[in-house]
Amino acid sequence: EAQVTQNPRYLITVTGKKLTVTCSQNMNHEYMSWYRQDPGLGLRQIYYSMNVEVTDKGDVPEGYKVSRKEKRNFPLILESPSPNQTSLYFCASSLRAGTGLYEQYFGPGTRLTVT
Amino acid sequence: SQQGEEDPQALSIQEGENATMNCSYKTSINNLQWYRQNSGRGLVHLILIRSNEREKHSGRLRVTLDTSKKSSSLLITASRAADTASYFCATDAWYSSASKIIFGSGTRLSIRP
Numbered sequence: 001e002a003q004v005t006q007n008p009r010y011l012i013t014v015t016g017k018k019l020t021v022t023c024s025q026n027m028n029h030e031y032m033s034w035y036r037q038d039p040g041l042g043l044r045q046i047y048y049s050m051n052v053e054v055t056d057k058g059d060v061p062e063g064y065k066v067s068r069k070e071k072r073n074f075p076l077i078l079e080s081p082s083p084n085q086t087s088l089y090f091c092a093s094s095l096r097a098g099t100g101l102y103e104q105y106f107g108p109g110t111r112l113t114v115t
Numbered sequence: 116s117q118q119g120e121e122d123p124q125a126l127s128i129q130e131g132e133n134a135t136m137n138c139s140y141k142t143s144i145n146n147l148q149w150y151r152q153n154s155g156r157g158l159v160h161l162i163l164i165r166s167n168e169r170e171k172h173s174g175r176l177r178v179t180l181d182t183s184k185k186s187s188s189l190l191i192t193a194s195r196a197a198d199t200a201s202y203f204c205a206t207d208a209w210y211s212s213a214s215k216i217i218f219g220s221g222t223r224l225s226i227r228p
Contacts, residue, residue: 004157035218042203042220043158058215090157103148104205104216106157 002027006091006107013081014115021076021110023091031094032074033058033104034066036087043090049074081114088112120219121204127225134191136222138204139184147180148205149189152221158203161189191224199226 004025013019025032033048035058045058049068063085065077074093078085088111092104122137138147146165150158164171164180164187171178177190191198201221208215 033216040220043218045215045217048215059217088155092158103160103163104150104158106159108157109155111155 002105004091004093004105004107006089006110008110009108010111012113012115015082016080019078019081019112021078021089021091021112023074023076023107024072025074025091025093025105026072027093027095027105028071029093029105030071030096031104032068033092033094034064034074034076035090035092036060036085037090037109038087046076046089081112083114086112086114121202121222123222124220125223125225127227128194129227130194130196132194134194134198134224134226136189136202136224138187138189138219140187140204140206140219141185142206142208144182145207145209147178147187148207148216149176149178149187150203150205150218152201152203154200161202194224194226196226196228198224200224 007022030051034046035043037043044060046064047058047066049055052071055066088109090109091107094104095102120139128134148163149161152158162173162178164178175192180187201223203218203221205216205218
């Protein structure tokens with residue numbers, strides 16, 4: 001089954017404790033992206049990747065890191081989480097980018113709470 | 116940066132009625148997409164309309180695009196309880212040689228039985 005998976009689905013952590021949210025897709029998609037969703041603000045892009053070893057900042061990259069060592073994986077790293085990073089996070093992938101994005105496939109979301 | 120803005124923010128209609136949601140954006144786009152999100156879950160792609168298209172249909176969905184007004188509308192005909200969800204428009208445009216997709220803040224649609 002074609003899908004985007006994220007782990008963990010729920011996470012409660014404390015300020016400053018490094019964490020990683022994994023994202024994996026099995027559709028051989030070139031493009032992958034991370035979003036955060038906060039009430040009233042819609043989805044805001046954190047980072048995206050056009051292909052392996054190619055990543056770029058989205059609209060709200062501060063406090064986050066990503067890597068794209070393999071085509072299927074795109075982990076999101078919070079080196080020192082803070083309470084303002086409490087949010088619902090989505091990973092998404094798309095066949096390719098460059099001449100206009102194709103439809104994006106979304107993971108189920110990771111609800112992160114930082115206390 | 117907020118590219119797409121949906122209107123209204125919330126909409127409640129009777130089952131069987133039609134629901135219309137609008138999206139306005141600011142810059143020239145490659146395409147515009149509509150997504151649905153059931154409460155707290157991942158977004159599901161509904162329909163994509165390219166900048167050179169004016170109207171597109173998919174089942175009970177009808178999307179229009181007016182690039183001169185920088186606006187799009189999503190019409191859901193003969194609404195059902197299962198249509199209760201949030202709907203987002205997403206614009207795909209070029210920003211500094213990279214294609215980016217930017218989501219609006221969404222319309223919450225409630226279908227009353």
